[in-house]
Amino acid sequence: MSTVEILRPTHNPVEFDISRSPTIPTTATTTATSTTSYHDFVQELLSSPNHLRLTAEGFSAESPSSASSTNGERLFPSLPPLHYGHSDLHLRKGIMNASHLASEGEVDAEKAFFVADLSKVYAQYRRWVSCLPEFKPYYAVKCNPDPFVLRLLAALGTGFDCASNNEISQVLQIGGSISPDRIIFANPCKALSFIRNSCKMGVDMMTFDNCDELYKVKRVHPNAKLVVRILTDDTKSLCQLGLKYGAPLSTVPGLLAKAKELDLNVIGVSFHVGSGCYDPSVYMDAIRRARSVFDMGLNAGYSFDLLDIGGGFEDGLFEQGAAVVKEAIDQYFPDRRGIRMIAEPGRFFVAKAFSLAANIIARRAPFPHPTCNWNEAAQQIDAEADQPSVMYYINDGVYGAFNCIMFDHQTVQPYVLSLDGSFHVPSTEIQTNCSVWGPTCDSIDCVCPSTRLPSSLRVGDWLGFDNMGAYTVCAASQFNGFEVSKVIYTTGGGAAATEVRNILAAFASASRQRG
Numbered sequence: 345m346s347t348v349e350i351l352r353p354t355h356n357p358v359e360f361d362i363s364r365s366p367t368i369p370t371t372a373t374t375t376a377t378s379t380t381s382y383h384d385f386v387q388e389l390l391s392s393p394n395h396l397r398l399t400a401e402g403f404s405a406e407s408p409s410s411a412s413s414t415n416g417e418r419l420f421p422s423l424p425p426l427h428y429g430h431s432d433l434h435l436r437k438g439i440m441n442a443s444h445l446a447s448e449g450e451v452d453a454e455k456a457f458f459v460a461d462l463s464k465v466y467a468q469y470r471r472w473v474s475c476l477p478e479f480k481p482y483y484a485v486k487c488n489p490d491p492f493v494l495r496l497l498a499a500l501g502t503g504f505d506c507a508s509n510n511e512i513s514q515v516l517q518i519g520g521s522i523s524p525d526r527i528i529f530a531n532p533c534k535a536l537s538f539i540r541n542s543c544k545m546g547v548d549m550m551t552f553d554n555c556d557e558l559y560k561v562k563r564v565h566p567n568a569k570l571v572v573r574i575l576t577d578d579t580k581s582l583c584q585l586g587l588k589y590g591a592p593l594s595t596v597p598g599l600l601a602k603a604k605e606l607d608l609n610v611i612g613v614s615f616h617v618g619s620g621c622y623d624p625s626v627y628m629d630a631i632r633r634a635r636s637v638f639d640m641g642l643n644a645g646y647s648f649d650l651l652d653i654g655g656g657f658e659d660g661l662f663e664q665g666a667a668v669v670k671e672a673i674d675q676y677f678p679d680r681r682g683i684r685m686i687a688e689p690g691r692f693f694v695a696k697a698f699s700l701a702a703n704i705i706a707r708r709a710p711f712p713h714p715t716c717n718w719n720e721a722a723q724q725i726d727a728e729a730d731q732p733s734v735m736y737y738i739n740d741g742v743y744g745a746f747n748c749i750m751f752d753h754q755t756v757q758p759y760v761l762s763l764d765g766s767f768h769v770p771s772t773e774i775q776t777n778c779s780v781w782g783p784t785c786d787s788i789d790c791v792c793p794s795t796r797l798p799s800s801l802r803v804g805d806w807l808g809f810d811n812m813g814a815y816t817v818c819a820a821s822q823f824n825g826f827e828v829s830k831v832i833y834t835t836g837g838g839a840a841a842t843e844v845r846n847i848l849a850a851f852a853s854a855s856r857q858r859g
């Protein structure tokens with residue numbers, strides 16, 4: 345494959361051509377119509393009472409002065425502003441903003457960015473409460489320690505699953521009154537200094553799965569409330585955690601006897617069926633095992649009162665998983681008075697809430713014959729071999745937000761946010777086989793080895809990726825000098841937008857009153 349320079353000479357790749365009055369698809373927002381130009385679009389935003397706060401910020405440079413109320417509301421002084429409106433709207437506004445910055449010659453104006461719709465986190469919380477009302481969720485902070493997500497969940501009354509000192513501090517510092525008993529230190533293998541510190545912070549509840557951990561706890565946090573993490577079947581999950589954690593049932597009686605001998609307080613049982621669990625029936629066996637460990641506890645002289653069913657909940661399988669959990673609980677814990685039941689969902693709360701916009705910064709394509717046009721060239725190659733004929737390079741990759749491809753075994757699907765400088769993507773656009781690559785100089789940095797996208801996409805256009813909230817931002821690195829993509833926050837365009845904002849506003853004002 346050879347490279348070719350096929351940019352139109354008149355076109356500045358990072359400039360978004362607002363004057364061409366491109367159109368916006370009807371699906372974009374409830375206020376936009378298929379014939380809306382950018383100008384009409386912004387006018388509509390300005391005139392719509394629901395979107396009053398948005399104003400024309402899409403065209404203003406991001407600066408500390410954007411703290412003013414016209415640019416979204418700053419509910420929390422230390423955090424970015426919070427906007428109203430559907431995430432699609434903010435993806436487009438972000439692109440227009442990038443275009444404006446690019447026209448001013450700003451370096452990195454076209455940088456990739458996330459849009460987080462907090463109403464989607466709220467919707468998942470409602471779904472949790474309606475399907476699993478008996479289980480208090482302790483959000484797994486490692487999944488996405490986003491400051492707004494943590495505040496919203498705190499305001500809703502969830503607990504938190506922390507795995508390190510920093511995660512504990514982060515939760516305790518979000519304001520409001522996060523009591524340390526809303527935290528479970530759910531890492532079975534902790535540094536001694538972390539255990540000592542959790543004692544100092546008042547975090548008592550923690551998991552263990554080995555004997556050494558008991559000696560460490562005895563030394564520096566003898567009043568800890570211990571939870572034995574057991575091994576369950578994790579073969580039906582994308583990320584199998586049993587390789588690393590979980591006590592096999594055969595070792596549990598010994599562990600409990602040792603804990604008793606050390607005069608430690610073991611209060612219950614936890615497990616994790618693995619992250620990204622695609623067969624929720626595994627909760628049945630896991631809860632059966634937990635039941636048998638409750639009985640082992642009785643034999644060792646403990647009367648457990650905590651059952652922690654961990655994480656692993658998938659958005660698409662949630663109702664099914666919840667049904668299995670309920671059935672298992674009825675079967676194995678028919679009398680559960682006096683037993684506190686909790687879970688540690690991570691992915692479930694945040695996956696859908698974040699979208700990413702990334703800019704096509706480079707393109708590599710077969711060299712078209714001088715007389716043939718780009719589309720025909722791409723099609724011809726497509727026909728010859730079912731191999732990706734075009735390589736698109738975008739400005740976020742597997743060392744950044746797309747680390748989920750490496751660490752979380754995810755595949756991602758791009759869609760076109762803007763094409764040829766317009767938000768309007770005609771359905772007649774010819775698609776081609778292509779691959780999508782990240783910006784670093786490592787060949788492992790492949791976002792999408794094979795997908796179909798319009799062959800007319802070019803440098804400066806934008807791709808969107810949905811479902812980017814879980815295990816993405818948190819593990820992004822700055823390898824090769826590329827920054828971690830920033831987040832634009834909205835409470836969404838739906839009916840819950842105001843409700844979510846009120847919940848956050850009340851939390852913010854409670855935090856301020858407590859100083």
Ligand SMILES: *Cc1c(COP(=O)(O)O)cnc(C)c1O
Pocket residue numbers: 484486487505530531616618619620621654655656657688689690691692
């Ligand atoms: C990662 C993790 C979770 C969250 O898992 P999800 O699959 O994101 O729900 C919960 N508990 C523990 C102990 C974890 O390590």
